[in-house]
Structures are given as structure tokens and as C-alpha cells.
Amino acid sequence: MGMIGLLEVFVALLFFLEFKCSFLHKKSHGQPILKNWPFLGMLPGMLAHIPRIFDFSVEVLEATNLTFSFKGPWLSGTDMLFTADPKNIHHILSLNFRNYPKGPEAKKIFDALGDGILSADMELWEDLRKSNHVIFHHPDFLNLSLSSNIIKLKEGLVPFLDNAAHEKIVIDLQDVFKRFMFDTSSILMTGDDPMSLSIEMPEVVFDEAVETGEEAIYYRYFKPVILWRLQSWLGTGLEGKMQTYLAAFNRRFAKIISSRREEISRGESKQSVDVLTYYMNVDTTKYKLLKPGNDTFIRDVVFSLLLAGRDTTSSALTWFFWLLSKHPEVMTKIQHEINTKYDPTDLEKLVYLHAALSETMRLYPPLPFNHKSPAKPDVLPSGHKVEANSKILICIYALGRMRSIWGEDALDFKPERWISDSGDLRHEPSYKFMAFNAGPRACLGKHLALLQMKIVAVEIIQKYDFEVTKGHEIEPVPSVILRIKHGLNVTVTKKT
Numbered sequence: 001m002g003m004i005g006l007l008e009v010f011v012a013l014l015f016f017l018e019f020k021c022s023f024l025h026k027k028s029h030g031q032p033i034l035k036n037w038p039f040l041g042m043l044p045g046m047l048a049h050i051p052r053i054f055d056f057s058v059e060v061l062e063a064t065n066l067t068f069s070f071k072g073p074w075l076s077g078t079d080m081l082f083t084a085d086p087k088n089i090h091h092i093l094s095l096n097f098r099n100y101p102k103g104p105e106a107k108k109i110f111d112a113l114g115d116g117i118l119s120a121d122m123e124l125w126e127d128l129r130k131s132n133h134v135i136f137h138h139p140d141f142l143n144l145s146l147s148s149n150i151i152k153l154k155e156g157l158v159p160f161l162d163n164a165a166h167e168k169i170v171i172d173l174q175d176v177f178k179r180f181m182f183d184t185s186s187i188l189m190t191g192d193d194p195m196s197l198s199i200e201m202p203e204v205v206f207d208e209a210v211e212t213g214e215e216a217i218y219y220r221y222f223k224p225v226i227l228w229r230l231q232s233w234l235g236t237g238l239e240g241k242m243q244t245y246l247a248a249f250n251r252r253f254a255k256i257i258s259s260r261r262e263e264i265s266r267g268e269s270k271q272s273v274d275v276l277t278y279y280m281n282v283d284t285t286k287y288k289l290l291k292p293g294n295d296t297f298i299r300d301v302v303f304s305l306l307l308a309g310r311d312t313t314s315s316a317l318t319w320f321f322w323l324l325s326k327h328p329e330v331m332t333k334i335q336h337e338i339n340t341k342y343d344p345t346d347l348e349k350l351v352y353l354h355a356a357l358s359e360t361m362r363l364y365p366p367l368p369f370n371h372k373s374p375a376k377p378d379v380l381p382s383g384h385k386v387e388a389n390s391k392i393l394i395c396i397y398a399l400g401r402m403r404s405i406w407g408e409d410a411l412d413f414k415p416e417r418w419i420s421d422s423g424d425l426r427h428e429p430s431y432k433f434m435a436f437n438a439g440p441r442a443c444l445g446k447h448l449a450l451l452q453m454k455i456v457a458v459e460i461i462q463k464y465d466f467e468v469t470k471g472h473e474i475e476p477v478p479s480v481i482l483r484i485k486h487g488l489n490v491t492v493t494k495k496t
């Protein structure tokens with residue numbers, strides 16, 4: 001048995017011990033807190049909860065007044081401070097932004113993202129942010145976004161759902177949304193339409209690469225660094241799978257980049273407004289750290305943006321439709337609003353729909369946590385000391401479910417909480433409702449994402465009824481994106 005085998009047996013043993021003994025010791029008022037063991041730290045108690053980390057983080061943070069210091073095994077590099085305290089969040093993401101980059105550890109854990117905006121820090125991040133801002137606000141880019149949505153609805157989503165209704169087949173709505181978002185995001189980011197949403201449901205290499213990567217990255221937080229590095233080097237486990245899929249994706253992407261370079265050299269791509277063409281021609285006198293001639297750099301930039309758009313929006317749409325299936329009264333109100341107020345040129349009028357989407361992302365934020373690392377030691381408003389380069393995980397999932405923040409009905413799905421007495425949308429500060437992040441690194445695609453979700457939601461709600469397959473299990477995958485483990489299986493019928 002090799003080194004990896006031994007380590008995996010060790011981890012399995014810990015799982016067994018966790019099962020046999022109660023490593024959770026109870027606080028006097030009955031709330032579970034992890035016991036800190038010599039050498040092993042809190043890992044034994046944590047292991048059983050790693051697959052259900054999101055709900056576990058709610059229990060632990062509620063019991064520890066919103067901030068909890070996790071100790072991993074000695075020298076494993078897995079110590080972390082978990083927080084869902086709005087005061088800490090405001091301090092980290094806004095007031096002391098400069099002292100809280102993602103940091104070198106995040107760069108290692110998210111190494112697949114390379115120099116893309118999601119993992120960049122400091123001056124490189126500033127150049128990426130400013131240049132992104134320019135393209136995201138360019139009128140041609142916004143038009144391309146709108147037209148790609150409309151085309152994909154007409155030529156992708158509607159024929160697909162019509163066929164599913166006609167054939168009475170069970171479909172996975174999560175997969176459908178991922179494909180819809182992959183096609184529209186690819187058009188925006190690369191100018192290329194992979195046509196993944198069609199009745200034939202072709203295999204999507206990107207999907208396998210990304211989902212394996214997102215799960216592998218999640219487990220890196222709890223594995224000793226030496227273990228995942230070794231697995232990655234040997235090509236075993238999730239790490240090995242991630243490498244294989246990413247290599248396949250990179251090969252495909254290299255082709256897109258080289259053919260775009262050829263088009264540019266023939267003068268054929270001058271009018272393109274997609275992100276790939278933009279970054280290949282980006283002005284390096286303004287953005288000194290960007291490298292338009294470097295294929296790896298261009299891949300990193302575009303890959304991050306594809307991820308930022310596809311996985312988040314498709315996750316939000318999936319949880320939204322699942323919540324609607326559980327809350328017919330909310331569906332009825334949305335339908336009524338669409339019937340009475342829908343104007344395709346002004347989706348802002350759909351206040352209740354917007355509230356229901358916000359409420360979905362409060363309970364099911366597509367990015368369930370955010371990694372930060374202090375550049376210099378600091379003391380958080382909660383009184384916790386943080387060392388330079390230590391890991392802080394802001395638990396966005398737990399933040400949305402804290403009774404001390406949202407009230408006793410925090411776990412209930414109530415779009416009404418987003419609507420003021422005058423019938424307008426109620427604003428919540430971003431360090432309380434953090435689905436789109438807060439401070440200078442707030443999501444650049446928020447407006448685009450909300451628009452897209454409304455367009456898709458209206459189209460489906462107007463034209464179709466759907467029913468979730470009875471007995472279908474709904475639980476989140478332990479991953480850096482909040483996806484449903486076995487998808488969202490539904491049958492669709494066309495409205496008459």
C-alpha cells in the first residue's frame with residue numbers, strides 16, 4: 001500500500017472513530033462545539049460533517065455568536081476562522097479592504113484559476129477589475145448579452161422544454177440551466193456558441209472539468225496540504241480527475257484562442273465585443289500587468305469569467321425553481337405579477353419576482369463562502385485575533401440563515417421580507433445579504449445575472465408547469481458552488 005493509501009486509511013479510520021464515539025462535546029445549552037484534540041485538532045469531530053458542511057456551519061456559528069475558530073491537525077495548514085458576523089464582514093470586505101486580500105493560500109487552493117480575476121490580488125486584480133468594468137458596461141456588450149439570451153431562449157430552452165413536455169420525459173432542470181448559462185456565457189466571453197442546450201444533450205467537457213474542480217477545491221480546505229499535493233502529483237482521487245478534465249478543457253480552449261488570433265491577424269475580429277477579443281486587444285499602457293499576447297494568461301482571464309457567470313446563475317435558478325415547487329403560494333403571486341405588470345422592456349416592474357430571487361439567494365447563495373487572508377495581524381470587531389496569512393472563511397450560507405440577523409423566521413422562504421410597506425424593494429446592506437459579495441470586490445455581473453434570471457423565469461413560468469419527481473432527494477453537494485447533488489428532476493407540461 002502506497003503513502004496515499006495509508007493516508008486514506010487514516011482518514012477512513014477517523015471517520016469510523018467519529019461514528020463510534022461522540023467527539024462532539026455539548027455546551028451547557030446543548031449546542032455542538034468541536035472538541036480540540038492533541039495533534040488531531042478538531043478534525044475528528046469535523047470529518048463526519050464535511051459532507052454537510054453548510055448546515056453544520058449554521059449550527060456552529062449560531063452556537064458561537066457568529067464566529068468560530070477551527071483548529072486542524074498540527075502542521076496540516078488547515079486552521080481557519082469561520083465567521084458570519086456582519087460587523088466582521090464589513091470590517092474585512094470594506095473598511096479594511098487593503099489588509100484582506102485573498103492571499104497566497106487561496107492562490108494555491110484555487111491554482112486552477114491561474115491569474116483570473118476570481119483569485120487575483122493587489123495590482124493585478126486592480127487592472128483586471130478596471131478593464132472588466134469597461135467591457136461589462138460597454139453598450140455593445142450589453143446588447144450582445146441581451147441578444148444571446150433571447151436567441152438561446154428561442155432556439156435552445158423553449159424547443160428543449162417543448163420536446164420534454166411532448167415526450168413526457170423527466171429532465172434535470174439544473175443541467176438545463178447549466179447548459180443555458182454555458183451557451184450564453186460562452187457567447188459573451190468567447191464569441192463561440194458551444195450549443196450545449198439542445199434536445200440531443202451533447203456531452204459538455206467544461207461541465208465535468210468544472211464540477212470535479214469545484215469539489216476537489218472544496219476538499220482542499222480540510223485535507224492536509226501535503227495530502228492533496230501528493231494526490232495531485234500522483235494523479236489520484238478527485239485531484240487526478242480534476243487534472244484530466246482540466247487538461248481536456250485546456251486543449252479545447254487553446255484551439256478557440258489560436259483560431260481567434262488567426263481571425264484577428266486577418267482583420268476579421270475587429271468588431272467583436274466578446275471578452276476574449278477584448279483582452280487580446282487590451283490596452284497595456286492603461287493596464288500594465290495584463291498580457292494580451294500570452295495564451296495562458298488569456299485562458300485564465302476568460303476561464304474565471306465563464307465560471308463567474310455560468311455556475312452562479314444556474315445555481316440560483318435551480319434553487320429558485322425548487323423553492324417555487326415547495327411554495328405554490330409564491331408561484332401564484334409571481335404568476336399574478338407577470339400577468340398584470342410584465343413589460344419586456346422594463347423588468348424592474350417585477351418587484352415580487354425580484355424579492356423571490358433575493359430570498360432564494362439569501363437561503364441558497366450560489367457561492368456559499370468567501371476566502372480572505374489578512375496581510376498583517378489584526379483584531380476583528382468580534383474580538384478575534386487574526387494572524388498574517390491566516391485563513392478566514394466568510395460563511396455566506398450561514399449568514400443568510402442566522403436568526404440573530406434575520407429573525408426567528410430566518411429559515412422560512414418569505415419573499416415578502418424584501419418588500420417595504422410602500423411596495424418597493426427593501427434594501428439590505430451587502431454585509432448582511434452577501435450573495436453578490438460586498439465592498440470593492442462586489443460582483444461585477446450582478447445586474448446582468450438578475451436580468452438573465454428574470455428573463456428565464458418569466459419565460460418558463462408563462463409557458464410551462466413543472467412538477468418535481470416524487471422522492472427525489474434534494475441536498476447540496478459539498479463544493480465551492482452550491483449545486484444540488486443529484487440535480488433537480490422534473491416533468492414539464494405546456495400551459496394551454
Ligand code: HEM
Nearest residue numbers: 129308309312313316366367435436437441443444445449
Ligand atoms: C446569481 C448570479 C451571481 C452571483 C450570486 C454572483 C456572486 C459573486 C460573488 C459572491 C463574488 C465574489 C467572489 C469572490 O470574491 O471570491 C462575485 C464576483 C464576481 N462576479 Fe459574480 N455572481 C453572479 C453572476 C455573475 C455574472 C453573470 C458575472 C459576469 C458575467 C459575474 C462576474 C463576476 C466577477 C467578474 C467577479 C469578480 C469581482 C472581483 O473580484 O473584483 N458574476 N460574484
